[in-house]
Amino acid sequence: MRRVAVLLLALLATVRFTPAAQNAARAVETLPARADSLKFAVLGDNGTGEKPQYDLGQQMAAVRRSFPFDMVLMLGDNMYGRQDPQDFVTKFERPYAALLQAGVLFYATLGNHDNQNNRFYKAFNMGGERYFTFVKKNVRFIVLDSNQLDPKQRAWFEEALRQSDDRWRICFFHHPIYSDGGRHGSDVALRVVLEPLLIKYGVDVVFSGHDHMYERLKPQKGITYFVSGSGGELRRGDVHPSGLTAAYYDQDQSFMLVEVAGDEMFFEVVARSGAKVDSGVIRRQPVGTRESR
Amino acid sequence: MKPHALAHPVAVAGRHRSAAARLFDRVVQRYLALPIGVVIALLWANTAPEPYFIVAQSLAFPVNEIGMALFVGLIMQEIVEAVMPGGALHSWRRWTLPLLAAGGGIAGSAAVYLAYVRGHYEPILETGWPIASAIDIAAAYYVLKSILPRSGALPFVLLLAIATDLFGMLIIAPQYPTAVVHGGGLGVMLVALGIAGAMRALRVRSFWPYLAVCGTLSWVALYREGLHPAFALVPIVPFLPHEPRRLDLLADPPDDDAVHHFEHEWNTLVQGILFLFGLVNGGVLFRGYDTGTWALLLAALVGRPLGILTAVGVAVAAGWHLPRGLGWRQLLVAAMACSSGFTFALFFATGILSTGPLLAQLTIGALGTAAGSLLTIGAARLFRVGRFAR
Numbered sequence: 001m002r003r004v005a006v007l008l009l010a011l012l013a014t015v016r017f018t019p020a021a022q023n024a025a026r027a028v029e030t031l032p033a034r035a036d037s038l039k040f041a042v043l044g045d046n047g048t049g050e051k052p053q054y055d056l057g058q059q060m061a062a063v064r065r066s067f068p069f070d071m072v073l074m075l076g077d078n079m080y081g082r083q084d085p086q087d088f089v090t091k092f093e094r095p096y097a098a099l100l101q102a103g104v105l106f107y108a109t110l111g112n113h114d115n116q117n118n119r120f121y122k123a124f125n126m127g128g129e130r131y132f133t134f135v136k137k138n139v140r141f142i143v144l145d146s147n148q149l150d151p152k153q154r155a156w157f158e159e160a161l162r163q164s165d166d167r168w169r170i171c172f173f174h175h176p177i178y179s180d181g182g183r184h185g186s187d188v189a190l191r192v193v194l195e196p197l198l199i200k201y202g203v204d205v206v207f208s209g210h211d212h213m214y215e216r217l218k219p220q221k222g223i224t225y226f227v228s229g230s231g232g233e234l235r236r237g238d239v240h241p242s243g244l245t246a247a248y249y250d251q252d253q254s255f256m257l258v259e260v261a262g263d264e265m266f267f268e269v270v271a272r273s274g275a276k277v278d279s280g281v282i283r284r285q286p287v288g289t290r291e292s293r
Numbered sequence: 294m295k296p297h298a299l300a301h302p303v304a305v306a307g308r309h310r311s312a313a314a315r316l317f318d319r320v321v322q323r324y325l326a327l328p329i330g331v332v333i334a335l336l337w338a339n340t341a342p343e344p345y346f347i348v349a350q351s352l353a354f355p356v357n358e359i360g361m362a363l364f365v366g367l368i369m370q371e372i373v374e375a376v377m378p379g380g381a382l383h384s385w386r387r388w389t390l391p392l393l394a395a396g397g398g399i400a401g402s403a404a405v406y407l408a409y410v411r412g413h414y415e416p417i418l419e420t421g422w423p424i425a426s427a428i429d430i431a432a433a434y435y436v437l438k439s440i441l442p443r444s445g446a447l448p449f450v451l452l453l454a455i456a457t458d459l460f461g462m463l464i465i466a467p468q469y470p471t472a473v474v475h476g477g478g479l480g481v482m483l484v485a486l487g488i489a490g491a492m493r494a495l496r497v498r499s500f501w502p503y504l505a506v507c508g509t510l511s512w513v514a515l516y517r518e519g520l521h522p523a524f525a526l527v528p529i530v531p532f533l534p535h536e537p538r539r540l541d542l543l544a545d546p547p548d549d550d551a552v553h554h555f556e557h558e559w560n561t562l563v564q565g566i567l568f569l570f571g572l573v574n575g576g577v578l579f580r581g582y583d584t585g586t587w588a589l590l591l592a593a594l595v596g597r598p599l600g601i602l603t604a605v606g607v608a609v610a611a612g613w614h615l616p617r618g619l620g621w622r623q624l625l626v627a628a629m630a631c632s633s634g635f636t637f638a639l640f641f642a643t644g645i646l647s648t649g650p651l652l653a654q655l656t657i658g659a660l661g662t663a664a665g666s667l668l669t670i671g672a673a674r675l676f677r678v679g680r681f682a683r
Contacts, residue, residue, distance in 0.1 A: 081414050112583070112650065115416050147417055148649035150470040175650050185580060188342040189648050192350055 030268050030279040033067050037261035038137040044075030044174070044209025045111065046231030049091035052253045053232035055272045060255060061098035063270060067257055070104055071136065072096075075209035075228060076111025076146075076174030078124065083115045092123065107134065109143045111174040111209065133160045139260050140166035144173035146208075149193055157194075161201035168260055168284060171198065172207040178225045180245050181211025182238045198223055204284055205265065213238050213250035214269055216278060220244070224282050228256050228269075249277040324431040326564040327636055330571025331660060338576030349573045350648065356573045357643050358522050360566035362512060364640075365462070366504070366526025367563050368430070370556065372455055373530055379537035390616065391452035393608045394601045398457055398631060399426045401600015406592035413584045420645060421585060421655050423464045425592035427637035428454040429662075436666045437630040440679040445616030446627040453601070458637050462524065465644040469521035478518035482528070485510035489532035498534050500555040507532070521644050567636070574643050575660060581653035589638070589658025594665055598628040622676040629672045632665030 033039070041060055046053055060072075079091050093100060100106075100123070108124035110116065119126040126132060130145035131153050142160050145153065161169065176184075177191035198206065199221050209229035217225040230253045239248040253272040258265060269278040310318075320326055338345040374380055406425035410418040433454050437446055489507040497503070504526065512525035536552040605624060609615060615624065634641075638659035646652040674681045 083414070083416075110417075112415060112417060146649060148470075148647040148651050150647040152470065152473075153647075155473075183580070185578075187650055187653075188578065189346045189350070189653060190650075192343065192346040193648050 030276070031067055031257060031259050031266050032261060033259065034261050037259050038139055039067060039069040039257070039259050040071045040073060040136075041069050042073045042075065042172075042207050042226070042228050042256040042258060043231030044207075044227075045077040045212055045229040045233045046074065046095075047077060047079035047091040047113075048232035049081070049087065049095075050232065052234065052272060053091070054095045056231060056253050056255055057095035057097075057099070059270060059272060059274055060096070061102075062274070063257065064099065064102065064104070067259075069257065072099065072104060072106045073141075073172050073207060074106055074108040074124070075172055075207055075231075076109045077113040077209060077229075077233070078108050078111065079115070079118060080113050080233070083118065088121060088123075107141065107143065109173050110145050110147060112147055131156060133164075135166060137260070138167040140164040140169045142169070142171045142203075144171065144194075146173035146175040146187070146190055149190060154193065154197075158197055158201075161197060161203070164201070167263070168205075168265070169201065169203045170205045170207070171203050174208060175210045176208035176225065176227045176229075177206070178217045178220055178244060179208070179211050179227045180215055180217075180239050180242050180248065181213060181227065181229075181235070182240050183235055184211050195221070202286075205282065207256075211235070211238065213248065214254045214256075214277065215239055215248040216246045216269075216280070217244050218246045222285055226256065226267075228254070230254050247278040247280075321561055321564045323435065324564070324567070324636070326568035327571040328663070330568040330573075331575030332571075334572045334574070334576030335579075335660075339579055342578060345576050349576055352569065352573045353643075356566065356569045358516075359512070361523040361570060361640065362508065362525045363504070363559065363566055364563050364570070365523050366508070366530055367556075367559055368458075369527050369530040370533060370535075370559075372459075374535050374537055375451070375455075377535055377537055383537075388452055388456075390605065390608055390613050391449050392456050393604050393613070394449075394628075395453045395456035395460070397600040397602075397604020397607075398428070398453065398597045398628075399460060399600070401603065402426045402592040402597040404600070405596030406588045409588035409591055410584060413588075415584045418585045418588065418651065418655075420468075421589070421642070421651070422592075423461045423645065424634070424638050424641045424655055424659060425589050425596070426457060427461050427634040427641045427659075428457045428597075428631045429633045429635040429637055430454040430458060432633040432635055432663070432666050433630045436633075436669050437627060440626060440630075440670065440673045440681070441623060442679075444623060444679065445619045446623050446630075449616045449619065450627050450630055454631060457631075461637065461641055462527075465641050466515075466521045466524050467519075468645050469519060470645075470647050471516075471519045474519035475517040478514035478516075478520075480514075481510055481517065482514035485514060486528060486532075489529050493532045498552075500533055500559060503529055503533050504559075523640075523644070570639070574639055574656065577653045577656045577660075579657075581650065582657045583650070583654040585651060585654035586658040586661065589634075589655055590661050590664075593634050593638070593658075593662040594632045594668065597632055598625070601628040601631060622678050625676060626669060626673045626678045629665065629669040632662060632668065634659055634662040634665075638662055 079087060105125055106123055108126055118124060119130060120128050131143055133142045144157060175187045175190060177187055177194055179186050203223055206223060206225045208227050211227050212229045212233040212235035214230055215227040234253050237250055239250045241248060254269050254277060257268045263284040265282040267280060268276055271277050376383055402425045403422045406422050407419060433450050437450050485507045489503055492502060507529045508526050511529055512522045515525055516522040534552050642652060642655045642659055673679055
């Protein structure tokens with residue numbers, strides 16, 4: 001009887017104090033989690049339907065207990081392989097079931113593996129558009145389809161930026177214009193089109209995926225760029241750090257936690273194991289006072 | 294042919310031309326300006342990408358949308374002259390088999406391309422299938438001419454390539470990505486055609502008034518309607534003065550009459566534009582290859598020759614005859630000669646896609662199809678065709 005009790009206790013302890021759960025509690029220690037702040041998570045290249053995606057989904061749900069984010073930015077390649085109705089279940093609804101049940105909203109952008117018709121999928125909150133914008137608290141989010149930047153989209157993007165009088169401006173799209181990923185790296189052709197607008201209209205932060213790793217770039221002309229493309233896929237050891245690299249992690253799947261509070265944006269990057277692999281704070285710089293690289 | 298009407302400096306200078314001038318002539322005659330532009334662009338983009346893309350994108354509109362109108366117009370002019378009475382490709386009976394072969398080539402390349410991108414679950418690339426169907430007319434012509442100089446394969450391949458690219462142009466013209474459609478283009482187009490008709494009635498022999506006045510109006514009309522303005526000269530070309538062309542289609546025409554004199558000037562101008570077109574669009578980062586690159590290469594190098602051979606095989610089984618002097622080995626080489634998409638694939642790519650990674654990966658594929666010319670020579674050697682027969 002005593003042996004059974006010990007066994008049960010051991011099992012309970014295992015469930016309660018797995019490394020992931022311990023790390024999940026530890027993971028959010030650098031985020032202030034203020035009551036009135038905007039809290040969200042970011043992940044990209046996630047829709048594999050394989051175990052690492054499910055693990056990360058569980059980790060996100062665990063972290064949310066101490067850091068109650070109410071939306072997730074998906075940076076494209078939300079779905080790999082087949083994209084039949086059943087795949088929306090196995091590659092999206094099931095891995096993030098806990099978050100969806102808790103009412104967390106997902107906002108997606110299209111990657112190169114996504115079917116363009118996925119923009120009509122309600123849970124991606126794209127409103128049937130390839131590119132769109134929305135506001136949360138004092139943050140303007142602008143979402144682009146970087147697969148091809150046609151003149152119409154470019155004109156729309158400039159108009160959306162011009163009309164925004166929000167305190168923060170955050171853009172996200174699939175293909176990074178700055179990246180030290182070995183397989184893809186920076187898309188310089190896109191950068192030449194987008195960067196002048198990002199600078200001109202005072203965009204603060206840009207999130208992208210495509211390269212299957214995590215990287216934070218040193219601010220480029222006043223803008224902080226993140227690559228978060230290991231939400232399901234992973235290309236281990238793919239980062240080739242350069243003078244642009246501020247931090248990176250390419251050993252496991254990961255996602256980001258972000259909190260915007262006043263003029264500060266706190267971020268933390270959590271690996272599948274629950275380990276915190278990067279964190280920091282970005283202070284919003286008014287346009288005109290930004291330092292060049 | 295009409296007697297020489299206007300003397301041309303090139304004809305006068307004759308054998309006193311310098312080596313540089315002869316090299317220039319060779320570049321013009323062999324359509325080498327574009328490959329030279331592409332090589333420079335590739336080197337530039339892969340060593341200093343940001344300055345390259347800044348320059349390339351600032352030149353993209355004037356080169357792709359305005360300059361290339363002269364290229365498309367010249368191709369149209371040469372086609373019109375080749376198929377008019379007395380032209381090398383006149384007689385509609387000659388067109389039947391090449392048309393069937395073109396259909397087979399388009400179907401073969403499109404099927405392989407679509408199967409590949411769907412197999413890799415990248416449906417976003419499906420829009421690029423017309424790029425896979427493009428045939429570089431000049432490359433097909435010159436590689437085949439070097440292997441089978443006096444064969445029925447030459448007009449067969451020219452007709453096949455022309456039909457294929459005309460089909461591709463019809464597909465891509467309405468897909469031109471534009472920010473705003475202004476409308477009102479129909480009226481402007483009617484004015485352009487009216488002026489062109491009046492010039493023809495007044496027997497205006499110089500090309501330039503047609504190109505400058507009517508071409509500009511036609512360009513505005515297409516642009517306002519959201520159609521690819523590089524096709525602006527297509528409706529104007531039938532009004533131009535014409536002379537029947539010999540089989541050396543796409544070669545710099547002999548300066549033997551007024552019409553050919555203007556065509557010579559036009560061709561020289563187009564070579565400059567093609568150089569800029571290669572420079573502006575050919576620069577891609579080597580690591581930009583992806584699924585679309587392989588799909589395009591496979592479609593052009595395998596799908597198209599297979600499609601052509603299958604279509605001809607079916608036609609022959611149904612009672613058609615192969616062109617005179619063309620056996621199955623020669624036909625295989627002729628089909629391979631159509632595998633290079635290069636210039637036209639690049640043009641179609643820029644016509645369908647805007648800046649971004651899709652364009653980059655398909656551009657690499659389009660450039661890579663130039664390998665089709667080498668494969669054609671390899672096939673000719675292997676099957677002992679034409680000058681490799683001995």
